[in-house]
Structure formats: structure tokens, C-alpha cells
Amino acid sequence: ELKVEQNPLFLSMQEGKNYTIYCNYSTTSDRLYWYRQDPGKSLESLFVLLSNGAVKQEGRLMASLDTKARLSTLHITAAVHDLSATYFCAVAPHSGGGADGLTFGKGTHLIIQP
Amino acid sequence: DAGVIQSPRHEVTEMGQEVTLRCKPISGHDYLFWYRQTMMRGLELLIYFNNNVPIDDSGMPEDRFSAKMPNASFSTLKIQPSEPRDSAVYFCASSLARVLLSSGNTIYFGEGSWLTVV
Numbered sequence: 707e708l709k710v711e712q713n714p715l716f717l718s719m720q721e722g723k724n725y726t727i728y729c730n731y732s733t734t735s736d737r738l739y740w741y742r743q744d745p746g747k748s749l750e751s752l753f754v755l756l757s758n759g760a761v762k763q764e765g766r767l768m769a770s771l772d773t774k775a776r777l778s779t780l781h782i783t784a785a786v787h788d789l790s791a792t793y794f795c796a797v798a799p800h801s802g803g804g805a806d807g808l809t810f811g812k813g814t815h816l817i818i819q820p
Numbered sequence: 821d822a823g824v825i826q827s828p829r830h831e832v833t834e835m836g837q838e839v840t841l842r843c844k845p846i847s848g849h850d851y852l853f854w855y856r857q858t859m860m861r862g863l864e865l866l867i868y869f870n871n872n873v874p875i876d877d878s879g880m881p882e883d884r885f886s887a888k889m890p891n892a893s894f895s896t897l898k899i900q901p902s903e904p905r906d907s908a909v910y911f912c913a914s915s916l917a918r919v920l921l922s923s924g925n926t927i928y929f930g931e932g933s934w935l936t937v938v
Contacts, residue, residue, distance in 0.1 A: 748930060751927070
């Protein structure tokens with residue numbers, strides 16, 4: 707059974723600081739997703755990481771994937787209040803690009819304070 | 821594109837009643853997924869379809885839950901009879917075919933149906 711673990715689950719940080727969210731998964735996969743969810747809202751896709759060493763950046767967020775370590779990171783640079791949300795990583799259970807349902811981590815509830 | 825459309829957005833029902841949640845996937849998408857989100861269990865995959873055919877329903881919690889996809893543009897998730905522990909947000913999501921997912925396309929989520937069973 708595929709397990710996806712995120713840490714930390716809760717994070718309170720100040721504006722302007724940097725931090726990293728970690729996502730570990732238990733079985734081989736080469737497709738990893740990061741989603742953002744605002745309270746009471748749907749999930750918004752942030753990044754899709756497809757291969758070992760993949761790095762993607764959008765604004766103050768940067769995601770990377772190490773398939774050998776089964777680890778992805780979401781790095782926040784110079785945080786701003788608008789980035790407050792819950793961030794989920796999700797892993798496809800089969801290597802090779804299958805469209806099977808994703809397994810999600812528990813999410814990281816991020817609060818950025820002025 | 822209108823995105824994945826779900827209805828109702830909110831429903832409050834009494835224990836024992838039948839609940840039907842509806843989903844219209846993004847036009848042209850081959851895969852449709854139903855997820856449930858609760859504080860305790862997070863996001864759980866209930867069932868998914870490929871070209872209207874159920875592929876994996878191992879996440880459906882009990883026989884009280886059933887899902888159908890009669891055509892490419894419509895799916896339902898039914899709970900009969902409903903119980904208070906079914907209270908959750910139910911998300912429908914859709915995506916393109918397998919080969920395009922390998923190219924980096926993502927899975928798109930609807931706004932969710934907030935279900936409260938009292």
C-alpha cells in the first residue's frame with residue numbers, strides 16, 4: 707500500500723522567512739503532484755514533477771523531486787501572507803505514467819504571519 | 821473551460837436518507853475520480869472511472885456507497901442510507917488520458933460537495 711507522509715503538518719512562519727515542506731512516499735513512482743487548498747475551497751494544482759531531479763518554480767514556490775530517495779520538497783522563499791493555505795503532495799501509485807488515482811499526504815497547514 | 825462542476829455544493833440531510841452527489845467532468849477528459857475529505861482521514865480516493873467504466877472501487881467504504889458514470893459528461897455518487905459518519909466534503913476530479921498525464925498534465929478538482937448528515 708502506497709503511503710505518503712508530509713511534514714510538518716502545521717507550520718506558522720513570519721513573512722519574509724524561508725521554509726521547506728517535505729513529502730516522503732513509500733513505493734516507486736515517477737509522478738508527484740503538489741496542490742494548494744484554501745479554506746472551504748477546492749484543490750488547485752501547483753506543480754507536476756515527472757522525473758528524478760525535476761525542479762519547478764512558480765513565484766515564491768519551488769518544488770523538487772528525488773525519486774531515489776522517494777522525497778519531494780516544496781520550498782517557500784520570502785513568504786508572504788497570501789501563501790497561507792494547506793499544501794498537499796500526492797503521488798501516483800504506479801511508475802510509467804498511469805492515470806490511477808492519486809494518494810494524498812495529510813497536508814501541511816501553513817500560516818504566514820505579518 | 822468551466823472546470824469540473826459538482827452539485828449540490830452543500831447538503832444537510834437526516835440519517836437514513838438517500839444522498840446523490842453529481843459531477844460533470846471537464847469536456848474531453850477520460851478519467852473521473854471521486855474523493856472524500858475529512859479532518860480525520862484526509863483525502864481518500866473512493867472510486868475512479870476510465871471512459872465511463874469503473875476501474876477501481878476499492879476505496880468505497882461500504883455497500884451503502886455506489887457510483888455510476890452513464891456517459892462521458894456525468895457521474896453520480898450515491899449514499900443509501902446515509903449515516904452521520906458520512907459527513908465530509910466529496911470531491912470529483914477529472915483528467916486527460918494516461919499518455920498525456922505522463923507529459924505533465926494534471927488532475928483537476930471540482931469545488932466539492934459539503935455533506936452533513938444529522
